[in-house]
């Protein structure tokens with residue numbers, strides 16, 4: 416089984432990888448299926464049913480909007496995020512949608528998309544069904560999809576992948592590993608760093624030059640996202656009236672420019688980087704899933720920390736960025752293979768916990784850590800997020816999600832520092848922490864898994880969600 420680094424780091428759109436990116440990908444796939452059948456021209460109506468977590472929190476996460484964009488042929492990595500609101504308003508006003516530039520059909524958002532708040536489909540919490548009918552209302556094509564986290568989508572015929580939850584493929588990697596122990600053994604045997612192992616594996620799909628260039632592009636998008644988040648002000652969409660705070664924080668930190676103040680304030684800057692990304696995500700902006708949108712701020716925050724506050728960056732330059740991302744991805748792959756990166760499956764420990772472990776590992780590698788120290792940092796990152804529930808207020812990826820990224824970033828830096836001060840020996844292995852996360856997620860009540868029916872989400876009066884904005 417092979418997962419590419421670019422399966423984990425995908426350029427997409429906010430606010431949620433499983434609820435926005437996944438449904439858009441599913442709608443793209445549905446259109447492809449219709450085209451393959453030769454039935455696109457005969458479509459007269461389309462209906463969409465969202466179930467489980469997609470039904471319960473899909474309005475707040477923009478799932479309906481994402482499906483419509485997908486049906487229009489838009490892709491998460493290329494959709495013009497600035498134009499989305501206008502496009503959505505046009506569909507709502509005209510009650511019509513154009514299917515990938517081929518034909519326009521009637522589409523009433525209030526009638527043709529159903530959010531099933533209390534019904535789920537078997538096999539996964541994020542289920543959806545899309546149905547296309549002809550003018551006689553006969554079904555031309557219908558398909559069930561599951562958005563299994565991080566923008567990964569499988570259809571009903573791929574149930575094995577839903578259980579696993581990895582898309583099966585036959586690709587053979589030069590250095591396969593599926594656990595932390597296997598990865599450490601590989602590094603020892605081959606005398607390679609974790610980033611070396613990942614790079615050699617990734618070259619199955621792309622040349623080394625392409626891998627490096629694509630990773631630097633990921634880094635560019637992360638920087639653009641932080642920059643946008645540091646400039647944009649106002650209230651986040653969706654009805655909670657959450658005020659954006661990154662721009663004000665940025666302004667205040669920029670006024671503390673003595674060297675001493677700057678260094679003492681490094682944690683403030685880390686908070687800023689994470690807040691900026693997750694405010695952009697909440698506003699439906701361009702983000703990199705890392706490994707999900709909800710937790711998209713942690714890895715960029717640590718990369719920015721590395722660039723601005725660590726001497727090693729000055730010595731290693733862009734190579735450090737590349738090695739950071741490769742190492743983080745190795746940890747993310749192990750978590751995805753053995754547990755989950757989806758809040759709907761295992762709660763927020765799978766999102767923030769995974770991103771924290773990945774970022775801690777990436778930072779440890781570029782600060783000169785051994786594979787054992789990196790494994791230790793990843794383990795600390797997971798261990799101290801175990802049990803973290805997913806309870807977004809109003810179904811929006813805002814409270815507690817935005818702040819949670821800042822907290823996860825600070826934890827990741829501390830995990831790395833603790834690991835670097837040790838020799839790699841520690842009590843609980845990374846693999847054991849990952850399995851514990853999986854089992855804790857299994858035991859967690861559904862209300863704590865991205866349904867907004869428990870935790871903080873029910874301590875606040877339910878807020879109506881504005882479908883135009885979210």
Ligand code: SF4
Pocket residue numbers: 709710757758759762763764766767804805806807812813815816819865
């Ligand atoms: S609480 Fe955590 S898992 Fe849930 S939506 Fe927010 S970031 Fe994602």
